[in-house]
Amino acid sequence: MRRSTCLLRPVSCNLLPVSQPPLRLLHLTPPLTPAYGGPYESIRNLTGGLAGAGAEVLVRMPHSAEALAYQDQWRAPMRSEGAVRVSPLGFSPQLRRLVLADDADVLHTHGLWQHASWLALTWKQQTGRPHVASIRGMLEPWAWQHHAWKKRPVWTLWERRNLQTASLLHATSEMEVESIRARGLTAPVAVLPNGVHLPELPLDSVMAELRRPRTALYLGRVHPKKGLPLLLQAWARVQPADWRLRIVGPDEGGHRAELEQQAAALGLGERVRFDGPLTGAAKAEAFRSSELFILPTHSENFGIAVAEALAYGLPVITTQGTPWQGLESHACGWWVKVSVEGIAEALEVACASPPEQLAQMGQRGRQWMAEDFSWDAIASEFLKCYRWVCGDGEKPGVVVG
Numbered sequence: 521m522r523r524s525t526c527l528l529r530p531v532s533c534n535l536l537p538v539s540q541p542p543l544r545l546l547h548l549t550p551p552l553t554p555a556y557g558g559p560y561e562s563i564r565n566l567t568g569g570l571a572g573a574g575a576e577v578l579v580r581m582p583h584s585a586e587a588l589a590y591q592d593q594w595r596a597p598m599r600s601e602g603a604v605r606v607s608p609l610g611f612s613p614q615l616r617r618l619v620l621a622d623d624a625d626v627l628h629t630h631g632l633w634q635h636a637s638w639l640a641l642t643w644k645q646q647t648g649r650p651h652v653a654s655i656r657g658m659l660e661p662w663a664w665q666h667h668a669w670k671k672r673p674v675w676t677l678w679e680r681r682n683l684q685t686a687s688l689l690h691a692t693s694e695m696e697v698e699s700i701r702a703r704g705l706t707a708p709v710a711v712l713p714n715g716v717h718l719p720e721l722p723l724d725s726v727m728a729e730l731r732r733p734r735t736a737l738y739l740g741r742v743h744p745k746k747g748l749p750l751l752l753q754a755w756a757r758v759q760p761a762d763w764r765l766r767i768v769g770p771d772e773g774g775h776r777a778e779l780e781q782q783a784a785a786l787g788l789g790e791r792v793r794f795d796g797p798l799t800g801a802a803k804a805e806a807f808r809s810s811e812l813f814i815l816p817t818h819s820e821n822f823g824i825a826v827a828e829a830l831a832y833g834l835p836v837i838t839t840q841g842t843p844w845q846g847l848e849s850h851a852c853g854w855w856v857k858v859s860v861e862g863i864a865e866a867l868e869v870a871c872a873s874p875p876e877q878l879a880q881m882g883q884r885g886r887q888w889m890a891e892d893f894s895w896d897a898i899a900s901e902f903l904k905c906y907r908w909v910c911g912d913g914e915k916p917g918v919v920v921g
Contacts, residue, residue: 543906544576546624548636551584551600554799555770557740558824559656562714563630568595569715569899575906580619582612582635619643626650626687626906632658633674637682650687650909652710657692657821659699662745662841683707687909688919692822693843697920699821708921710905715895716827718886719804733764736871737810737834739803740825743772747816747839747858748779754816754864756786760871764790765814768806770797807832811878812870816863817841827893830885835878837866852885 547567552560563579571577577596581587587600602615612635619627619639627643629636632655640651657663664671671679680703683689689709691697697709740746748767755765765788767779776794783792798806807813813829815838823842830836836853838844839862847853854870856862870878904916 540907540912542574542576543626543903543910544624545570545578545626545628545906546619546622547577547579547596547628547630548619548639549579549581549630550634550636551581551587553584553586553590555586555741555797557769558714558822559630561824561828562822564594565715565717565895566899566902569895570902571596573896573899573903575903578622578624580615582615615639616642620646624649625910626652628652628654628906630654631656632679632683633671637674637679640686641678641682644685650906651685652688652690652906652909653683653686654690655683655696655700655821657696657819659703660696660819660821661699662819664699664703666745680705688905695843696821706921708919710901710916710919712898712901712905712918713893714822714824714827715898716824716831716889716893717895718831718890719807721808721833733762734812734871734875735764735766735810736760736812736814736867737766737768737806737829738814738816739768739798739806739829740815741772742767742769742776742779744775745818747818747841748775749782750858750860750863751814751816752779752782752786752788752792753860754867755792756788757860757864758867758871759791760867763871765792766795766806766810767792768795768798804832807834810834811875812837814838814863814867815842816858818858827889830882831889833879833882833886835870835881835885837863837870839863846888847885850884850888852881852888 549563552563554560567577567579579594579596579598581600583602584600591598602612602618616639627640629640644651683705684707686707689700689707691700691709691711692713694711697711700709780794807829813834813836815823815826817839818841820842823838823844826836826838826844830852836847839856839858841858845855847855854866856866901916901918904913905919907913908915
């Protein structure tokens with residue numbers, strides 16, 4: 521060091537010796553708000569967990585008034601600064617100066633294709649210090665093909681070199697490791713899931729059997745990747761009595777209008793409700809007032825919404841485009857093919873189940889989250905990885921390759 525100072529793997533919390541000096545960590549991200557869903561929650565909670573474990577953490581991102589509006593929700597210091605000029609690279613001279621002037625032990629970037637990647641290359645060339653890169657699902661097969669005409673030149677010019685020269689790559693599942701290796705990358709990979717906080721659940725909540733209609737919830741970005749057209753077709757095929765489907769999240773590229781037209785064409789009427797993004801208490805209430813969660817996605821490296829739903833005690837239907845096959849081994853949900861048929865078969869079973877049976881499944885899922893997805897444990901493992909890339913300590917067990 522410079523100073524003298526499953527597809528989803530569970531992690532255990534073994535605290536580092538208190539005699540070790542604190543690490544200085546610089547996290548570089550795109551502008552993030554709650555509308556970004558999983559990345560916002562996971563990066564905010566990871567950096568907060570690292571700060572809580574004693575690391576000196578700073579989060580930097582390009583200037584965004586929207587991101588600054590949520591600055592008080594970050595436990596680690598967050599700076600949104602350096603206006604980005606309009607260019608293919610999203611170039612920000614101010615942000616570049618700030619990053620290169622930072623004396624952090626480790627630079628940790630999140631995501632691909634944007635400013636963080638070319639800044640990381642410059643960081644490594646000028647400082648020689650370690651770089652950790654979280655892929656954030658951006659090499660998954662669906663994501664790799666989406667807008668490929670934009671991504672392939674970037675991959676050739678600098679992204680592949682940036683990732684191959686990283687000290688460590690971060691994947692959230694074994695499935696994501698396979699996608700990383702499929703791109704020819706040989707750098708070491710730390711396999712660490714995203715974590716989740718267990719919310720308090722009121723003891724005097726209204727019994728599910730008194731709710732009419734019963735609610736199945738989707739909560740996330742309204743984006744073609746998420747497979748919502750498949751869900752609407754499956755819902756129309758099953759037409760579960762006394763149930764409604766609630767689709768909640770920010771619209772991207774006008775996809776919500778396409779879904780609303782599809783729902784109308786399928787004759788779903790009031791059996792499907794569309795809402796915009798929800799945060800805070802409103803988001804919590806959406807989980808608490810539902811009995812079932814559905815993520816019909818084509819591709820996810822993790823799927824933080826699944827973990828959140830389980831933490832709220834909801835059983836989950838999701839696809840094999842996610843690494844959540846543990847839903848079946850923990851008897852808390854369904855892991856199905858990415859197809860109308862697969863989703864419809866799970867819906868038939870779930871919606872015919874009595875409320876108490878779904879509640880029991882949800883409680884098993886909540887217990888799974890409590891045991892294997894603690895942010896404290898994940899932050900502790902990340903600290904071991906940071907120290908290892910700084911030349912201090914043995915290779916952590918979560919690192920492969």
